[in-house]
Amino acid sequence: MSSVASPLVIGGVEIPTVRPQLFIAGQWRDASDGSTFEVLAPASEEHLAHVAAATEADVDAAVSAARAQFDGGEWSRLAPFERGLLLFRLADLIERDAKLLATLEAADVGRPIFEPTYDMTVVVDVFRHFGGWADKIDGRWLSPQPAFGHDRRAYTVREALGVVGAITPWNLPTLIAAWKLAPALAAGNTVVLKPAEDATLSILHLARLIEEAGFPPGSVNVVPGLGKVAGSAIVKHAGVDKVSFTGSTAVGREISLQAAGDFKRVTLELGGKSPQLVFADSNVDEIVPGIAAGFFANQGQTCAAGSRILVAREKYDDVVAGLAAVARSIRLGDPFDPETQMGALVNARQRERVLDFVARGQADGAELVAGGGRPDRAGFFVEPTIFAGGGSKTSIAQEEIFGPVGLVLPFDSVDEAVAMANDTRYGLAAYVWTRDISLAHQVAARVKAGAVYINGGGAPDARLPWGGTKASGVGRELGFAGIEANTEEKSVTLTL
Ligand code: NAD
Numbered sequence: 001m002s003s004v005a006s007p008l009v010i011g012g013v014e015i016p017t018v019r020p021q022l023f024i025a026g027q028w029r030d031a032s033d034g035s036t037f038e039v040l041a042p043a044s045e046e047h048l049a050h051v052a053a054a055t056e057a058d059v060d061a062a063v064s065a066a067r068a069q070f071d072g073g074e075w076s077r078l079a080p081f082e083r084g085l086l087l088f089r090l091a092d093l094i095e096r097d098a099k100l101l102a103t104l105e106a107a108d109v110g111r112p113i114f115e116p117t118y119d120m121t122v123v124v125d126v127f128r129h130f131g132g133w134a135d136k137i138d139g140r141w142l143s144p145q146p147a148f149g150h151d152r153r154a155y156t157v158r159e160a161l162g163v164v165g166a167i168t169p170w171n172l173p174t175l176i177a178a179w180k181l182a183p184a185l186a187a188g189n190t191v192v193l194k195p196a197e198d199a200t201l202s203i204l205h206l207a208r209l210i211e212e213a214g215f216p217p218g219s220v221n222v223v224p225g226l227g228k229v230a231g232s233a234i235v236k237h238a239g240v241d242k243v244s245f246t247g248s249t250a251v252g253r254e255i256s257l258q259a260a261g262d263f264k265r266v267t268l269e270l271g272g273k274s275p276q277l278v279f280a281d282s283n284v285d286e287i288v289p290g291i292a293a294g295f296f297a298n299q300g301q302t303c304a305a306g307s308r309i310l311v312a313r314e315k316y317d318d319v320v321a322g323l324a325a326v327a328r329s330i331r332l333g334d335p336f337d338p339e340t341q342m343g344a345l346v347n348a349r350q351r352e353r354v355l356d357f358v359a360r361g362q363a364d365g366a367e368l369v370a371g372g373g374r375p376d377r378a379g380f381f382v383e384p385t386i387f388a389g390g391g392s393k394t395s396i397a398q399e400e401i402f403g404p405v406g407l408v409l410p411f412d413s414v415d416e417a418v419a420m421a422n423d424t425r426y427g428l429a430a431y432v433w434t435r436d437i438s439l440a441h442q443v444a445a446r447v448k449a450g451a452v453y454i455n456g457g458g459a460p461d462a463r464l465p466w467g468g469t470k471a472s473g474v475g476r477e478l479g480f481a482g483i484e485a486n487t488e489e490k491s492v493t494l495t496l
Helices: 056-070 080-096 098-109 114-133 173-186 201-213 227-236 249-260 284-300 313-329 348-363 414-422 437-446 479-484
Strands: 008-010 013-015 022-024 027-029 036-040 047-052 152-160 163-167 190-194 220-222 242-246 265-269 275-278 308-312 367-370 385-388 405-411 429-433 451-454 487-495
Touching: 013 098, 022 056, 022 201, 047 201, 056 163, 056 190, 056 220, 056 227, 080 098, 080 114, 080 173, 080 201, 098 114, 098 173, 098 201, 114 173, 114 479, 163 173, 163 227, 173 190, 173 201, 173 242, 173 479, 190 227, 201 220, 227 249, 242 249, 249 265, 275 284, 275 414, 284 313, 284 405, 284 429, 308 313, 308 414, 313 367, 313 385, 313 405, 348 367, 348 405, 405 414, 414 437, 429 437, 437 451
Parallel strands: 163 190, 163 242, 190 220, 242 265, 275 308, 275 429, 308 405, 385 405, 429 451
Antiparallel strands: 008 013, 022 027, 022 220, 036 047, 152 487, 367 385
16 A cells, blocks of 8 residues: 655655555556555655555556547547646646645755745746647648649648657656646647656646646546556557657667657657856856856756856866855755755765766866765765866766766867867757857857757746757657647648
8 A cells, every 4th residue: 555654744844745646547546566666855865655656557547548538538529728728727726736846846856945946837837838729739721733633722730649658757857747748738638647756746746736627537647656667568558659758868768669669659858968168258257156057956957957067268267166166155955944055866876876977087087176075964965066177088078967066178169169069979958158149159050959048047948849969869849849749740632
């Protein structure tokens, strides 16, 4: 039996109770074999809950429920504007419960509470944005060549794909679930969502809000579980038309190969090793906080972390010193302490992985300028860390660390800066810091990345396409690209 040890008080904050079960066909159930997994609070290592772990049979039940809703069920009969109203209603409920959702996420993932609090405003925006799309997904009117002496006309319609299997990571759990749910549902698909094992609690509350909003039972199913069991069962299931995955490049490759077997559509949002290019005209004091936020936010556990900071040689020492000062000033601590600026990493494995990269960076000859240690306290903390130099071929320059570690490297020309920026298997985001407007746009055009930010970062906006090039993924979500990724365009030709 799954259970929640709630009400649990962590750092003086009461953690709300959730139903730690599977949400299938509008019902809350334990796993078919009764199995569960344990949820710990990363910042204190305290037990939070045992959550039901979906089996292959549970995933099958969820896919059947989603299929039935898509193939003639109540969901399939809703007018597009009615789907939009459901998404608006869900957005209102998320806004109502934003504090509760942020509290669950902070406890579950170890993020300082201000971060998920901000994310919930973005989550609300994502559902409202796509609620607005639901009745505006139009086709096109086209004029094909005449055939056999007859004029022809054609139109297209954008049709939903069917059942979308959404598999999400732990780093920004509610936000990334919203990126997948909102466009898929706006376009008329039904969804089976599997959140990451390390970040289920806010998603379980989101499922309760989906129930409260009145989505037809089975149109959205939530199946917490292990990647190799529940995640893999979604990818293999013949009743799933598309897999929308956000996570590591290694698992993304596995999913892509498996999905190819039966031609499932895939969107893959994978890892990154994003560069920040700082040009010589920059005012270092002004921009250092923004550069630091670009890779320290969320303990460095963001796919778009700008963790390779490439700096014009004349500003190199200033940037290294500035970032080291920021790193030393950051207050690590309890996610619910309003003074906390950085929380814990998600689990012990992630902490060990980051510390291993720190050791490799030193062994490879990069200079450890700040941090690098493990604070002497409970919780999976790593000190904010800055490395300088060592070249762009070291493991800390090439591999995604997914922790609070930045590497600063110098360059001597724009060409060298662009070459270094592109010298990675990844291509998710890139950040350009300069007041020279021509240079900014020239560099934006030359870097291989799905998203370029000039003079500032921030969470991806619901209106803009989001996704990677190279090993950072396949496809785009958000904006109209998110609608395209959840529909197929059909042409209908009329001979006059
Ligand atoms: P992960 O790949 O380990 O897990 C992601 C999800 O996949 C989890 O729900 C997991 O249970 C599931 N999974 C694991 N093995 C599976 C399998 N064989 N079949 C199906 N599902 C499986 O990733 P993570 O550690 O949770 O997340 C961190 C990674 O996510 C980082 O690499 C990060 O860059 C990436 N990420 C990318 C984006 C983006 O938008 N590009 C956003 C956030 C995170």
